[in-house]
Amino acid sequence: MEKELYDIPMQAKLCYEKNKGLILPDKVPYIGMGSSYYAAIVLRYLGVKIFPELAGDYFYYIQKIRQFENAVLISQSGRTTDVINCAKCFREFVAIVNEMDSGLTNQPNMKLAVQIFAGVEKYSSTKTFINTLIVLYLGHGFDVKHALDLMERxxxxxxxxxxxxxxxxxxxxxxxxxxxxxxxxxxxxxxxxxxxxxxxxxxxxxxxxxxxxxxxxxxxxxxxxxxxxxxxxxxxxxxxxxxxxxxxxxxxxxxxxxxxxxxxxxxxxxxxxxxxxxxxxxxxxxxxLGISFPFTIGNKITERIGDQ
The missing domain is CATH 3.40.50.10490 (Glucose-6-phosphate isomerase like protein; domain 1)
Structure with a gap:
């Protein structure tokens, strides 16, 4: 895990440089699970007009209402079943992913794929959480360079x-x-x-x-x-x-x-x-505590539970 932590400043800079000028939609759901969802929560409390939603609950309970035609779907792996399921709830969507060739980015109604450039991550979400934040901030007009410089220092x-x-x-x-x-x-x-x-x-x-x-x-x-x-x-x-x-x-x-x-x-x-x-x-x-790997009951990516 240590190596992945020390990679954070470098990967954050890469994400910033690759995504400067990005514009993301507002007034639509931002749907994810786990750290992807939590990153959207951060943006909501900046006063940005987005609607963070948990993918599993949205698909099974809220999508029936059909309130929105478009959405932003966040899955760092691009393989999370609950997020992929939500793709069919919208006419088109923007995907925010770390892996560009994935189940989410291969959906036929994907309008745009935004890569977060976090690199390989085998442990809990660290680089991917930071870089998802970078993309969300940049996409809504917040320049985060000074924050990234301070983080590195x-x-x-x-x-x-x-x-x-x-x-x-x-x-x-x-x-x-x-x-x-x-x-x-x-x-x-x-x-x-x-x-x-x-x-x-x-x-x-x-x-x-x-x-x-x-x-x-x-x-x-x-x-x-x-x-x-x-x-x-x-x-x-x-x-x-x-x-x-x-x-x-x-x-x-x-x-x-x-x-x-x-x-x-x-x-x-x-x-x-x-x-x-x-x-x-x-x-x-x-x-x-002698814990060598965090995922023993399930996998890092939830791909099958509740898949319908």
Whole structure:
């Protein structure tokens, strides 16, 4: 996994250069699963007029309503069955993929294929998540070069933060004195939190649960005692002070609280740097817990479950 993490800055630059000038449609569904869906959630909280949807649920429940003629379908592999199924729900669609020759890109009603240029990825979504974000930001008029430059410059710092938090989580897991681990974000970093929880759960076989700060405040905070709460809280966040107050409340309630704090970027660009410590956290924990490969119950790509 380490090699894939260290490839992130280079592959991100390649994606940026290859996709500058891209224009993606708005006012349509952006449909994916897992990290593809979470990347679309990030964009929604930038105020972009898109409608993120989970592919499996959209195909079986929502497509009957026939609200849209067009969509953007996101599948990094291009092979995810639930996403491919959704192709038939629309007159035409744009595909966002890492693999250009795939089941999704070979659909007859595909209008455009956008490649994210993440390279080979065998472990959980890291390079592909970052590069999907790059494509989505560029496609809606956000120039992310400064965010990518900062990400590369601070990469060693992110590794240290990830390993430090990972070490504390490892101790709590091994002592078996841990009730739950929550990851909390606001605005665009709700999507970041979802992606962090997915990757950490895959990599450690321990459940991480993500949600927005407002959702956590409405009931979930009652689980704080003997829990770990990791809070994504950029300094320039609209809810920075409110989040600081919540962290104090949680510490007083007996939670172990960690803050992932982007200090330089505006909140709208902070997902590019806020996610990186979680990648290194997952890598550290997988190594320390003796987990050599994240996918043992199923494959990395869900190609057959529920295929009809």
């Amino acid at each position: 601070k990469f060693p710092e992110f590794e240290l933060v990830g390993e430090s938090v990972g070490s504390s989580i490892e101790s709590s897991i091994k002592r078996k004195k841990l009730k739950c681990i929550n990851i909390i974000g606001n605005g665009p970093n709700v999507g970041t939190a979802y992606q962090a929880a997915l990757m950490l759960s895959e990599s450690t076989k321990f459940p991480f649960v993500a949600m927005s700060l407002s959702q956590y405040e409405h009931g979930y905070k009652e689980t704080a005692e003997n829990a770990i709460v990791i809070v994504i809280n950029p300094t320039k966040s609209i809810l920075y002070k409110r989040t600081q107050k919540l962290m104090d409340i949680l510490r007083n309630a007996g939670a172990k609280v960690f803050e992932i704090n982007e200090t330089e970027l505006d909140e709208i660009y902070s997902p590019f740097t806020s996610i990186i410590p979680f990648f290194f956290m997952a890598c550290y924990l997988a190594n320390r």
